[in-house]
Amino acid sequence: MSEDTLFAKMASGEIPSDEVYSDEEYYAFRDINPQAPTHVLIIPRKPIPKISDAEDGDRALLGGLVLKATEIARREGLEDDGYRLVINCGKQGGQTVYHLHLHILGGRQMNWPPG
Amino acid sequence: MSEDTLFAKMASGEIPSDEVYSDEEYYAFRDINPQAPTHVLIIPRKPIPKISDAEDGDRALLGGLVLKATEIARREGLEDDGYRLVINCGKQGGQTVYHLHLHILGGRQMNWPPG
Numbered sequence: 001m002s003e004d005t006l007f008a009k010m011a012s013g014e015i016p017s018d019e020v021y022s023d024e025e026y027y028a029f030r031d032i033n034p035q036a037p038t039h040v041l042i043i044p045r046k047p048i049p050k051i052s053d054a055e056d057g058d059r060a061l062l063g064g065l066v067l068k069a070t071e072i073a074r075r076e077g078l079e080d081d082g083y084r085l086v087i088n089c090g091k092q093g094g095q096t097v098y099h100l101h102l103h104i105l106g107g108r109q110m111n112w113p114p115g
Numbered sequence: 116m117s118e119d120t121l122f123a124k125m126a127s128g129e130i131p132s133d134e135v136y137s138d139e140e141y142y143a144f145r146d147i148n149p150q151a152p153t154h155v156l157i158i159p160r161k162p163i164p165k166i167s168d169a170e171d172g173d174r175a176l177l178g179g180l181v182l183k184a185t186e187i188a189r190r191e192g193l194e195d196d197g198y199r200l201v202i203n204c205g206k207q208g209g210q211t212v213y214h215l216h217l218h219i220l221g222g223r224q225m226n227w228p229p230g
Contacts, residue, residue, distance in 0.1 A: 114230040
């Protein structure tokens with residue numbers, strides 16, 4: 001068995017986190033080092049390390065991840081003003097935890113370039 | 116009929132673009148104002164204005180969009196070092212063209228915060 005990542009432990013409740021959303025497929029929580037007034041991470045419970053590891057069979061899971069992110073953004077009151085969705089892949093992408101996660105950032109004007 | 120966006124006109128060939136990938140569902144091209152050594156945009160041909168406009172029926176389309184982005188990143192030689200995927204939604208997200216598009220950025224270290 002592979003060792004659970006920090007995020008998998010948050011999703012299972014083994015490590016505390018500031019939960020925003022939870023269901024059988026996804027778990028969302030607030031970033032502990034927020035980069036915007038609203039900064040939520042959403043992960044699939046399935047432990048895909050990097051987005052580049054996703055396979056054709058993950059298509060519905062990934063589509064659901066993006067749709068769930070829009071639903072969370074709506075609940076967080078970000079829809080009218082807008083927001084940014086970000087997935088970091090690997091070192092140059094800035095990925096630090098190797099459990100696929102999507103960042104939802106809003107509540108301020110996001111700048112360009114995106115990092 | 117709604118007027119086609121700049122990106123829809125690129126996908127149809129009405130306006131020239133630097134094509135990277137094309138199939139029945141998706142079209143990808145190089146950003147005219149690149150923010151990294153590799154900066155590609157991928158769009159669904161279906162004209163969804165914003166990611167917040169996507170509906171449950173778009174789940175497979177969105178999952179395919181993300182998977183296709185990983186495939187393009189692989190072809191562009193970004194997979195080993197890593198890359199960043201970004202979707203801007205609305206004004207504060209920094210969206211400038213209202214045809215859903217996903218940015219693929221790589222070839223340099225991406226910074227934090229993501230804009």
